[in-house]
Amino acid sequence: MSKHHVTATINGEATEFLCEPQQTLLDALRDIMNLTGSKEGCGSGDCGACSVIVDGRLVCSCLMLGVEAEGHKIETIEGLAVNGKLHPLQQKFLEHAALQCGFCTPGFLVAAKALLDRNPNPDETEIRYWLAGNLCRCTGYDKIVRAVTDAAAELRG
Protein backbone atom coordinates (compact mmCIF):
# COMPACT_ATOMS: atom_id res chain seq x y z
CA MET A 1 0.00 0.00 0.00
CA SER A 2 1.55 3.27 -1.02
CA LYS A 3 1.47 6.12 1.44
CA HIS A 4 1.02 9.70 0.33
CA HIS A 5 3.35 12.45 1.34
CA VAL A 6 1.24 15.45 2.34
CA THR A 7 2.39 19.02 2.98
CA ALA A 8 -0.04 21.32 4.76
CA THR A 9 -0.06 24.25 7.17
CA ILE A 10 -1.48 23.14 10.48
CA ASN A 11 -2.17 25.82 13.07
CA GLY A 12 0.24 28.13 11.28
CA GLU A 13 3.11 25.63 11.04
CA ALA A 14 4.31 23.99 7.84
CA THR A 15 3.74 20.30 8.45
CA GLU A 16 4.53 17.15 6.48
CA PHE A 17 3.03 13.75 7.08
CA LEU A 18 2.61 10.37 5.44
CA CYS A 19 -0.86 8.88 5.24
CA GLU A 20 -2.80 6.07 3.63
CA PRO A 21 -5.23 7.11 0.88
CA GLN A 22 -8.31 5.99 2.83
CA GLN A 23 -7.24 7.66 6.08
CA THR A 24 -9.47 10.60 7.04
CA LEU A 25 -8.04 13.97 7.99
CA LEU A 26 -9.41 13.29 11.49
CA ASP A 27 -7.42 10.04 11.75
CA ALA A 28 -4.34 11.73 10.32
CA LEU A 29 -4.59 14.54 12.89
CA ARG A 30 -5.19 12.18 15.80
CA ASP A 31 -3.10 9.12 14.96
CA ILE A 32 -0.21 10.58 12.98
CA MET A 33 0.18 14.08 14.38
CA ASN A 34 -1.03 13.35 17.90
CA LEU A 35 -3.46 16.25 17.69
CA THR A 36 -6.13 14.44 19.66
CA GLY A 37 -8.29 17.47 20.47
CA SER A 38 -10.55 16.84 17.48
CA LYS A 39 -12.92 14.01 18.40
CA GLU A 40 -14.78 11.34 16.52
CA GLY A 41 -18.38 11.23 17.70
CA CYS A 42 -20.14 9.71 14.73
CA GLY A 43 -17.81 9.50 11.74
CA SER A 44 -20.71 10.44 9.47
CA GLY A 45 -20.89 14.25 9.50
CA ASP A 46 -23.73 14.48 12.01
CA CYS A 47 -22.15 15.54 15.31
CA GLY A 48 -19.45 18.11 14.53
CA ALA A 49 -17.02 16.83 17.20
CA CYS A 50 -14.35 16.57 14.49
CA SER A 51 -14.78 20.19 13.25
CA VAL A 52 -11.71 21.89 11.81
CA ILE A 53 -11.24 24.99 9.65
CA VAL A 54 -9.76 24.48 6.17
CA ASP A 55 -8.75 27.65 4.31
CA GLY A 56 -11.23 29.58 6.43
CA ARG A 57 -14.11 27.13 5.97
CA LEU A 58 -15.57 24.99 8.71
CA VAL A 59 -15.64 21.29 7.74
CA CYS A 60 -15.97 17.85 9.33
CA SER A 61 -12.51 16.29 9.36
CA CYS A 62 -14.15 12.83 9.49
CA LEU A 63 -15.51 13.44 5.98
CA MET A 64 -12.27 14.66 4.44
CA LEU A 65 -9.31 12.50 3.42
CA GLY A 66 -5.92 13.26 4.91
CA VAL A 67 -4.46 13.45 1.39
CA GLU A 68 -6.92 16.21 0.55
CA ALA A 69 -5.12 18.46 3.04
CA GLU A 70 -2.26 18.85 0.53
CA GLY A 71 -1.46 22.53 0.09
CA HIS A 72 -4.18 23.74 2.46
CA LYS A 73 -4.30 25.66 5.73
CA ILE A 74 -5.84 23.67 8.58
CA GLU A 75 -6.85 25.12 11.95
CA THR A 76 -7.66 22.74 14.80
CA ILE A 77 -8.66 23.19 18.43
CA GLU A 78 -4.98 22.95 19.40
CA GLY A 79 -4.40 26.32 17.70
CA LEU A 80 -7.00 28.19 19.73
CA ALA A 81 -5.04 28.93 22.90
CA VAL A 82 -1.89 30.97 22.27
CA ASN A 83 1.16 30.33 24.46
CA GLY A 84 -0.99 28.66 27.09
CA LYS A 85 -3.42 31.58 27.23
CA LEU A 86 -6.99 30.48 26.61
CA HIS A 87 -8.93 32.00 23.72
CA PRO A 88 -11.88 34.14 24.94
CA LEU A 89 -14.23 31.42 23.65
CA GLN A 90 -12.51 28.83 25.84
CA GLN A 91 -12.56 31.19 28.82
CA LYS A 92 -16.28 31.92 28.37
CA PHE A 93 -17.14 28.23 28.00
CA LEU A 94 -15.56 27.72 31.43
CA GLU A 95 -17.28 30.72 32.99
CA HIS A 96 -20.70 29.76 31.64
CA ALA A 97 -20.22 26.05 32.46
CA ALA A 98 -20.89 25.33 28.79
CA LEU A 99 -19.48 21.83 29.07
CA GLN A 100 -19.93 18.70 31.12
CA CYS A 101 -18.15 15.64 29.71
CA GLY A 102 -16.35 17.91 27.23
CA PHE A 103 -16.41 15.52 24.29
CA CYS A 104 -18.31 17.94 22.04
CA THR A 105 -16.41 21.01 23.28
CA PRO A 106 -13.48 21.15 20.83
CA GLY A 107 -15.93 20.92 17.92
CA PHE A 108 -18.15 23.66 19.35
CA LEU A 109 -15.15 25.91 20.00
CA VAL A 110 -13.74 25.50 16.49
CA ALA A 111 -17.19 26.01 14.93
CA ALA A 112 -17.81 29.09 17.09
CA LYS A 113 -14.42 30.50 16.13
CA ALA A 114 -15.26 30.06 12.44
CA LEU A 115 -18.50 31.96 13.06
CA LEU A 116 -16.86 34.85 14.93
CA ASP A 117 -14.11 35.06 12.31
CA ARG A 118 -16.75 36.05 9.74
CA ASN A 119 -19.44 37.60 11.91
CA PRO A 120 -18.17 39.35 15.06
CA ASN A 121 -21.71 40.14 16.27
CA PRO A 122 -24.05 37.20 15.60
CA ASP A 123 -27.51 37.17 17.16
CA GLU A 124 -28.89 34.15 18.98
CA THR A 125 -30.66 32.74 15.92
CA GLU A 126 -27.50 33.03 13.83
CA ILE A 127 -25.49 31.27 16.52
CA ARG A 128 -28.04 28.44 16.83
CA TYR A 129 -28.24 27.83 13.07
CA TRP A 130 -24.48 28.03 12.63
CA LEU A 131 -23.98 25.46 15.40
CA ALA A 132 -26.82 23.14 14.27
CA GLY A 133 -24.22 20.64 13.04
CA ASN A 134 -22.67 20.33 16.51
CA LEU A 135 -24.38 17.98 18.92
CA CYS A 136 -24.05 17.95 22.71
CA ARG A 137 -25.48 15.03 24.68
CA CYS A 138 -25.08 16.48 28.17
CA THR A 139 -24.91 20.24 28.59
CA GLY A 140 -27.75 21.43 26.41
CA TYR A 141 -27.34 24.37 24.10
CA ASP A 142 -28.39 27.43 26.11
CA LYS A 143 -25.14 27.74 28.04
CA ILE A 144 -23.13 27.20 24.89
CA VAL A 145 -25.03 29.94 23.07
CA ARG A 146 -24.56 32.29 26.03
CA ALA A 147 -20.82 31.57 26.14
CA VAL A 148 -20.46 32.30 22.42
CA THR A 149 -22.47 35.54 22.73
CA ASP A 150 -20.34 36.66 25.65
CA ALA A 151 -17.06 35.75 23.93
CA ALA A 152 -18.14 37.67 20.83
CA ALA A 153 -18.80 40.75 22.99
CA GLU A 154 -15.38 40.44 24.62
CA LEU A 155 -13.63 40.01 21.26
CA ARG A 156 -15.36 43.13 19.93
CA GLY A 157 -13.92 44.94 22.94
Added chain:
Amino acid sequence: MPTLSYVAPATVKDAVAALSGASGVAKVLSGGTDLLVQLRTGRIKPDLIIDTKKIPGLIGIKDEGGGAFTIGAATPCAELGEHVALGKAWPGVIEAANLIGSTQIQGRASLAGNLCNASPAADSVPAMIAAGVTCVIAGPAGERTVPVEAICTGPGKTSLAKGELLVAFKLPKRGPKSSDAYLRFIPRTEMDIAVVGCGIDVTLDAKGICTAAKVVLGAVAPTAVIVADAAKALIGNKLDDATLAKLDAAARAACKPIDDKRGTIEYRTKVAGVLARRTAAIAFERAGGR
Protein backbone atom coordinates in the same frame (compact mmCIF):
# COMPACT_ATOMS: atom_id res chain seq x y z
CA MET B 1 -6.95 -7.23 0.35
CA PRO B 2 -7.86 -4.66 -2.29
CA THR B 3 -5.99 -1.41 -1.95
CA LEU B 4 -7.35 2.02 -2.55
CA SER B 5 -5.52 4.55 -4.69
CA TYR B 6 -6.04 8.29 -4.70
CA VAL B 7 -5.23 10.68 -7.51
CA ALA B 8 -5.82 14.41 -7.84
CA PRO B 9 -5.36 15.18 -11.55
CA ALA B 10 -4.63 18.75 -12.64
CA THR B 11 -6.69 18.67 -15.85
CA VAL B 12 -10.08 17.36 -17.00
CA LYS B 13 -8.25 15.29 -19.63
CA ASP B 14 -6.18 13.52 -16.98
CA ALA B 15 -9.27 12.93 -14.85
CA VAL B 16 -11.10 11.35 -17.80
CA ALA B 17 -8.03 9.22 -18.60
CA ALA B 18 -7.82 8.02 -14.99
CA LEU B 19 -11.56 7.27 -14.90
CA SER B 20 -11.67 5.42 -18.20
CA GLY B 21 -8.43 3.58 -17.58
CA ALA B 22 -9.44 2.29 -14.13
CA SER B 23 -9.63 -1.49 -13.95
CA GLY B 24 -11.76 -1.68 -10.81
CA VAL B 25 -14.33 0.62 -9.25
CA ALA B 26 -13.38 4.28 -9.71
CA LYS B 27 -15.20 7.08 -7.88
CA VAL B 28 -15.08 10.80 -8.48
CA LEU B 29 -14.58 12.86 -5.31
CA SER B 30 -16.00 16.36 -4.90
CA GLY B 31 -16.82 17.36 -1.30
CA GLY B 32 -16.92 13.78 -0.02
CA THR B 33 -19.95 14.32 2.23
CA ASP B 34 -21.72 11.36 0.61
CA LEU B 35 -18.69 9.46 -0.67
CA LEU B 36 -16.75 9.40 2.62
CA VAL B 37 -19.81 8.24 4.55
CA GLN B 38 -20.28 5.39 2.06
CA LEU B 39 -16.57 4.57 2.10
CA ARG B 40 -16.45 4.46 5.89
CA THR B 41 -19.51 2.26 6.27
CA GLY B 42 -18.20 -0.11 3.58
CA ARG B 43 -21.21 0.51 1.33
CA ILE B 44 -18.80 1.23 -1.49
CA LYS B 45 -15.35 -0.29 -1.95
CA PRO B 46 -13.64 1.77 -4.63
CA ASP B 47 -10.19 0.87 -5.98
CA LEU B 48 -9.54 4.41 -7.12
CA ILE B 49 -10.66 7.84 -5.93
CA ILE B 50 -10.28 10.71 -8.38
CA ASP B 51 -10.31 14.05 -6.58
CA THR B 52 -11.41 16.80 -8.99
CA LYS B 53 -10.68 19.79 -6.79
CA LYS B 54 -7.17 20.47 -8.13
CA ILE B 55 -8.56 20.99 -11.64
CA PRO B 56 -8.78 24.73 -12.41
CA GLY B 57 -12.43 25.83 -12.71
CA LEU B 58 -13.93 22.85 -10.88
CA ILE B 59 -14.34 25.19 -7.92
CA GLY B 60 -15.60 28.64 -8.81
CA ILE B 61 -18.49 30.75 -10.08
CA LYS B 62 -18.41 32.69 -13.34
CA ASP B 63 -20.91 35.47 -14.05
CA GLU B 64 -21.72 35.19 -17.79
CA GLY B 65 -24.01 38.26 -17.80
CA GLY B 66 -27.79 38.57 -18.13
CA GLY B 67 -28.38 36.22 -15.20
CA ALA B 68 -26.36 33.38 -16.73
CA PHE B 69 -23.72 31.68 -14.60
CA THR B 70 -21.26 28.82 -14.89
CA ILE B 71 -20.67 26.95 -11.63
CA GLY B 72 -17.72 24.59 -11.24
CA ALA B 73 -19.01 21.10 -10.41
CA ALA B 74 -17.18 20.81 -7.08
CA THR B 75 -17.87 24.34 -5.76
CA PRO B 76 -18.92 24.09 -2.10
CA CYS B 77 -22.50 25.20 -1.43
CA ALA B 78 -21.28 27.71 1.19
CA GLU B 79 -19.50 29.55 -1.63
CA LEU B 80 -22.70 29.62 -3.70
CA GLY B 81 -24.54 31.20 -0.77
CA GLU B 82 -21.95 33.95 -0.47
CA HIS B 83 -22.22 35.03 -4.14
CA VAL B 84 -24.62 37.99 -4.10
CA ALA B 85 -25.36 38.25 -7.85
CA LEU B 86 -25.94 34.49 -8.14
CA GLY B 87 -28.39 34.51 -5.24
CA LYS B 88 -30.25 37.46 -6.75
CA ALA B 89 -30.67 35.80 -10.15
CA TRP B 90 -31.41 32.28 -8.87
CA PRO B 91 -32.77 32.51 -5.32
CA GLY B 92 -34.51 29.11 -5.56
CA VAL B 93 -31.44 27.17 -6.70
CA ILE B 94 -29.31 28.80 -4.04
CA GLU B 95 -31.78 28.35 -1.17
CA ALA B 96 -31.99 24.66 -2.12
CA ALA B 97 -28.20 24.28 -2.20
CA ASN B 98 -27.88 26.03 1.15
CA LEU B 99 -30.38 23.66 2.80
CA ILE B 100 -27.94 20.77 2.41
CA GLY B 101 -26.66 19.73 5.85
CA SER B 102 -24.98 21.87 8.47
CA THR B 103 -22.40 24.66 8.27
CA GLN B 104 -19.71 21.96 8.22
CA ILE B 105 -21.41 20.06 5.36
CA GLN B 106 -21.94 23.32 3.43
CA GLY B 107 -18.19 23.90 3.56
CA ARG B 108 -17.63 20.87 1.31
CA ALA B 109 -20.89 19.65 -0.28
CA SER B 110 -21.24 20.39 -4.01
CA LEU B 111 -24.03 20.41 -6.59
CA ALA B 112 -22.27 17.68 -8.60
CA GLY B 113 -22.14 15.39 -5.58
CA ASN B 114 -25.75 16.12 -4.66
CA LEU B 115 -26.87 15.27 -8.21
CA CYS B 116 -24.58 12.29 -8.90
CA ASN B 117 -25.23 10.64 -5.55
CA ALA B 118 -28.73 10.31 -7.02
CA SER B 119 -30.73 10.35 -3.80
CA PRO B 120 -34.45 10.86 -4.51
CA ALA B 121 -34.46 13.48 -1.72
CA ALA B 122 -31.45 15.53 -2.90
CA ASP B 123 -32.41 19.13 -2.24
CA SER B 124 -30.69 20.97 -5.07
CA VAL B 125 -32.02 18.70 -7.82
CA PRO B 126 -35.70 19.77 -8.10
CA ALA B 127 -34.59 23.41 -7.91
CA MET B 128 -31.98 22.96 -10.65
CA ILE B 129 -34.44 21.13 -12.92
CA ALA B 130 -37.09 23.82 -12.41
CA ALA B 131 -34.51 26.49 -13.27
CA GLY B 132 -33.51 24.75 -16.51
CA VAL B 133 -29.93 24.15 -15.41
CA THR B 134 -27.73 22.03 -17.68
CA CYS B 135 -24.59 20.00 -16.90
CA VAL B 136 -21.38 19.93 -18.84
CA ILE B 137 -20.07 16.36 -18.88
CA ALA B 138 -16.54 15.45 -19.93
CA GLY B 139 -15.73 11.97 -21.16
CA PRO B 140 -13.52 9.94 -23.49
CA ALA B 141 -15.50 11.22 -26.50
CA GLY B 142 -15.21 14.89 -25.48
CA GLU B 143 -17.77 17.16 -23.88
CA ARG B 144 -21.57 16.99 -23.97
CA THR B 145 -24.21 19.15 -22.33
CA VAL B 146 -27.43 17.66 -20.95
CA PRO B 147 -30.24 18.96 -18.76
CA VAL B 148 -30.01 18.10 -15.05
CA GLU B 149 -33.08 15.83 -15.33
CA ALA B 150 -31.15 13.53 -17.71
CA ILE B 151 -28.66 12.49 -15.00
CA CYS B 152 -30.54 10.49 -12.34
CA THR B 153 -32.15 7.26 -13.53
CA GLY B 154 -33.08 5.78 -10.14
CA PRO B 155 -31.94 5.82 -6.51
CA GLY B 156 -28.11 5.78 -6.59
CA LYS B 157 -28.05 5.43 -10.39
CA THR B 158 -26.98 7.91 -13.07
CA SER B 159 -26.80 7.99 -16.85
CA LEU B 160 -23.08 8.82 -16.81
CA ALA B 161 -21.07 6.40 -18.94
CA LYS B 162 -17.70 4.92 -17.95
CA GLY B 163 -15.03 7.58 -17.99
CA GLU B 164 -17.48 10.47 -17.68
CA LEU B 165 -17.60 13.16 -15.02
CA LEU B 166 -19.48 16.38 -14.49
CA VAL B 167 -17.33 19.47 -14.85
CA ALA B 168 -19.77 22.38 -14.62
CA PHE B 169 -23.35 23.56 -14.33
CA LYS B 170 -24.76 26.20 -16.67
CA LEU B 171 -27.52 28.48 -15.43
CA PRO B 172 -29.30 30.09 -18.40
CA LYS B 173 -29.96 33.79 -18.98
CA ARG B 174 -32.81 35.30 -16.98
CA GLY B 175 -35.56 37.27 -18.72
CA PRO B 176 -37.56 39.99 -16.95
CA LYS B 177 -40.24 39.02 -14.38
CA SER B 178 -38.92 35.55 -13.82
CA SER B 179 -37.75 33.92 -10.60
CA ASP B 180 -37.64 30.67 -8.70
CA ALA B 181 -38.15 29.18 -5.24
CA TYR B 182 -37.50 25.93 -3.38
CA LEU B 183 -39.09 24.63 -0.21
CA ARG B 184 -38.68 21.31 1.51
CA PHE B 185 -40.60 19.76 4.34
CA ILE B 186 -38.64 18.07 7.12
CA PRO B 187 -39.84 16.93 10.55
CA ARG B 188 -37.12 19.02 12.27
CA THR B 189 -35.93 22.55 11.54
CA GLU B 190 -32.36 21.62 10.56
CA MET B 191 -30.24 18.63 9.58
CA ASP B 192 -32.83 16.28 8.12
CA ILE B 193 -33.75 14.65 4.82
CA ALA B 194 -36.65 16.03 2.79
CA VAL B 195 -40.01 14.27 3.14
CA VAL B 196 -41.03 16.33 0.12
CA GLY B 197 -39.10 19.01 -1.80
CA CYS B 198 -40.56 21.40 -4.36
CA GLY B 199 -38.82 23.65 -6.87
CA ILE B 200 -40.79 26.12 -9.01
CA ASP B 201 -39.61 28.58 -11.66
CA VAL B 202 -42.04 31.09 -13.20
CA THR B 203 -42.17 33.96 -15.67
CA LEU B 204 -44.97 36.53 -15.45
CA ASP B 205 -46.24 39.22 -17.79
CA ALA B 206 -46.76 42.85 -16.78
CA LYS B 207 -50.19 42.01 -15.33
CA GLY B 208 -48.87 39.21 -13.14
CA ILE B 209 -50.21 36.45 -15.37
CA CYS B 210 -47.93 33.43 -15.63
CA THR B 211 -46.49 32.90 -19.11
CA ALA B 212 -44.04 30.08 -18.37
CA ALA B 213 -43.61 27.69 -15.44
CA LYS B 214 -41.82 24.58 -14.34
CA VAL B 215 -42.83 22.63 -11.24
CA VAL B 216 -40.58 19.83 -9.90
CA LEU B 217 -41.09 17.60 -6.87
CA GLY B 218 -38.39 15.73 -4.95
CA ALA B 219 -38.58 12.75 -2.55
CA VAL B 220 -42.00 11.58 -3.80
CA ALA B 221 -40.72 9.14 -6.44
CA PRO B 222 -37.44 7.29 -7.31
CA THR B 223 -36.16 10.42 -9.07
CA ALA B 224 -37.26 14.07 -9.10
CA VAL B 225 -40.53 14.49 -11.05
CA ILE B 226 -41.34 17.26 -13.49
CA VAL B 227 -45.06 17.90 -12.99
CA ALA B 228 -46.27 19.11 -16.39
CA ASP B 229 -49.91 19.35 -15.23
CA ALA B 230 -48.87 21.59 -12.35
CA ALA B 231 -47.10 23.94 -14.77
CA LYS B 232 -50.21 23.89 -16.99
CA ALA B 233 -52.32 24.89 -13.99
CA LEU B 234 -50.15 28.00 -13.55
CA ILE B 235 -49.66 29.13 -17.14
CA GLY B 236 -52.22 31.66 -18.34
CA ASN B 237 -53.36 32.44 -14.81
CA LYS B 238 -52.75 34.64 -11.81
CA LEU B 239 -52.03 32.86 -8.56
CA ASP B 240 -55.64 32.97 -7.29
CA ASP B 241 -57.48 30.36 -5.24
CA ALA B 242 -58.70 28.41 -8.28
CA THR B 243 -55.17 28.22 -9.71
CA LEU B 244 -53.73 27.17 -6.36
CA ALA B 245 -56.31 24.39 -6.03
CA LYS B 246 -55.44 23.05 -9.50
CA LEU B 247 -51.72 23.24 -8.73
CA ASP B 248 -52.26 21.38 -5.45
CA ALA B 249 -54.25 18.61 -7.17
CA ALA B 250 -51.69 18.21 -9.97
CA ALA B 251 -48.82 17.97 -7.47
CA ARG B 252 -50.65 15.32 -5.45
CA ALA B 253 -51.46 13.32 -8.58
CA ALA B 254 -47.78 13.18 -9.54
CA CYS B 255 -46.65 11.54 -6.28
CA LYS B 256 -45.52 7.93 -6.11
CA PRO B 257 -43.85 8.12 -2.70
CA ILE B 258 -42.56 5.47 -0.33
CA ASP B 259 -44.03 4.71 3.08
CA ASP B 260 -41.49 5.05 5.87
CA LYS B 261 -41.04 6.25 9.43
CA ARG B 262 -40.60 9.81 8.21
CA GLY B 263 -43.88 9.96 6.33
CA THR B 264 -46.66 7.72 5.08
CA ILE B 265 -47.73 7.74 1.43
CA GLU B 266 -50.87 9.67 2.33
CA TYR B 267 -48.92 12.23 4.33
CA ARG B 268 -46.23 12.80 1.70
CA THR B 269 -48.87 13.20 -0.98
CA LYS B 270 -50.81 15.77 1.05
CA VAL B 271 -47.62 17.66 1.91
CA ALA B 272 -46.61 17.77 -1.78
CA GLY B 273 -49.78 19.73 -2.60
CA VAL B 274 -49.33 22.15 0.28
CA LEU B 275 -45.65 22.67 -0.48
CA ALA B 276 -46.39 23.35 -4.17
CA ARG B 277 -48.85 26.09 -3.13
CA ARG B 278 -46.34 27.72 -0.79
CA THR B 279 -43.43 27.48 -3.22
CA ALA B 280 -45.52 28.96 -6.03
CA ALA B 281 -46.50 31.89 -3.82
CA ILE B 282 -42.84 32.71 -3.18
CA ALA B 283 -41.80 32.30 -6.83
CA PHE B 284 -44.68 34.53 -8.04
CA GLU B 285 -43.87 37.20 -5.50
CA ARG B 286 -40.20 37.21 -6.45
CA ALA B 287 -40.94 37.29 -10.19
CA GLY B 288 -43.52 40.04 -9.77
CA GLY B 289 -41.06 42.20 -7.88
CA ARG B 290 -38.61 42.30 -10.80
